[in-house]
Amino acid sequence: DAKTTQPPSMDCAEGRAANLPCNHSTISGNEYVYWYRQIHSQGPQYIIHGLKNNETNEMASLIITEDRKSSTLILPHATLRDTAVYYCIVRVAYLSNYQLIWGAGTKLIIKP
Amino acid sequence: DSGVTQTPKHLITATGQRVTLRCSPRSGDLSVYWYQQSLDQGLQFLIQYYNGEERAKGNILERFSAQQFPDLHSELNLSSLELGDSALYFCASSVELSSSYNEQFFGPGTRLTVL
Numbered sequence: 664d665a666k667t668t669q670p671p672s673m674d675c676a677e678g679r680a681a682n683l684p685c686n687h688s689t690i691s692g693n694e695y696v697y698w699y700r701q702i703h704s705q706g707p708q709y710i711i712h713g714l715k716n717n718e719t720n721e722m723a724s725l726i727i728t729e730d731r732k733s734s735t736l737i738l739p740h741a742t743l744r745d746t747a748v749y750y751c752i753v754r755v756a757y758l759s760n761y762q763l764i765w766g767a768g769t770k771l772i773i774k775p
Numbered sequence: 776d777s778g779v780t781q782t783p784k785h786l787i788t789a790t791g792q793r794v795t796l797r798c799s800p801r802s803g804d805l806s807v808y809w810y811q812q813s814l815d816q817g818l819q820f821l822i823q824y825y826n827g828e829e830r831a832k833g834n835i836l837e838r839f840s841a842q843q844f845p846d847l848h849s850e851l852n853l854s855s856l857e858l859g860d861s862a863l864y865f866c867a868s869s870v871e872l873s874s875s876y877n878e879q880f881f882g883p884g885t886r887l888t889v890l
Contacts, residue, residue: 706777706865706881707818750817762831763879765810765818 666690666753667766674772681738683769685751688732696727697752697763698736700745707750710736746773778802779882781866787888793854796885800847800868806830807849808879809841812863824849856889863887 668686675681687696695714699707711718711725713734718725724737738745748768754761778801788794800807809821811834820833824843835841838856843849853860863886867879 704863704884704886706779706867706883708777708881709878712878762820762823762833765820767817 666694666755666764667751669749669751669766669769671767672770672772674774675738675741677743677773677775678740681741681745681771681773683736683738683749683751683771684733685735686733687751687753690731690753691755692731693756695754696725696734697754698723698725699750699752700747701750701768702744702747710749712754741771741773743773743775745771747771777880777882779866779868779880781864781882781885783885784883785886785888787890788856789890790856790858792856792889793852794856794887796851796853796864796866796887798849798851798866798868798882800849800866801880804868804870804880805847806869807843807847808867808869809835809849809851810865810867812865812884813859814862818865821851853887858889861887861889 695712697712698710701707711723713725727734748770750768752763754763780799782797805826808823810818812818821835822841823831827843838854841851863884865881865884867881869879
């Protein structure tokens with residue numbers, strides 16, 4: 664079962680910051696939060712991941728609350744090409760390995 | 776282009792049939808993952824291989840099986856197909872078995888339609 668909860672859809676104006684929330688209230692201390700996105704029906708694309716500190720890369724920023732029960736993905740200047748389904752994922756330990764537990768995602772629509 | 780290739784791109788078959796989906800991971804990646812995505816659903820993890828050995832199983836049906844060959848390519852076999860097996864099947868690969876940085880690179884997928 665998914666360990667994350669996301670709104671099913673969101674809109675954002677082109678050029679504005681898109682803030683995508685994710686709830687992961689049952690996350691364990693050593694479980695990472697990952698974000699991927701899927702444009703149309705293409706293969707998902709990695710965006711960013713984090714454990715407890717805020718993270719930033721060339722694509723986005725990830726803000727994780729201090730209690731780690733929720734996080735927000737921020738696309739600073741959304742473009743039309745950012746229209747996609749965004750998945751917030753918890754990586755859980757499985758034996759000597761890890762698994763990504765995928766939720767249903769948020770469909771983000773960037774409007775001109 | 777992620778560097779992961781999948782064939783075929785589309786596959787149309789009938790109920791009761793058997794099909795094989797093929798995946799070639801990125802050069803140097805030892806881990807291969809298979810996922811199923813039904814219409815408007817999230818990804819369901821099926822199975823993972825690492826350097827030829829099965830390492831993790833998800834929601835994979837007994838009618839489905841997979842293997843990873845010495846050259847690291849992988850095949851997913853689906854048998855006794857049912858209408859509900861119609862879906863996108865993705866393969867992904869990553870460098871290591873486990874690490875703090877476990878980015879998976881996804882192929883373009885195979886769209887399976889069972890009639």
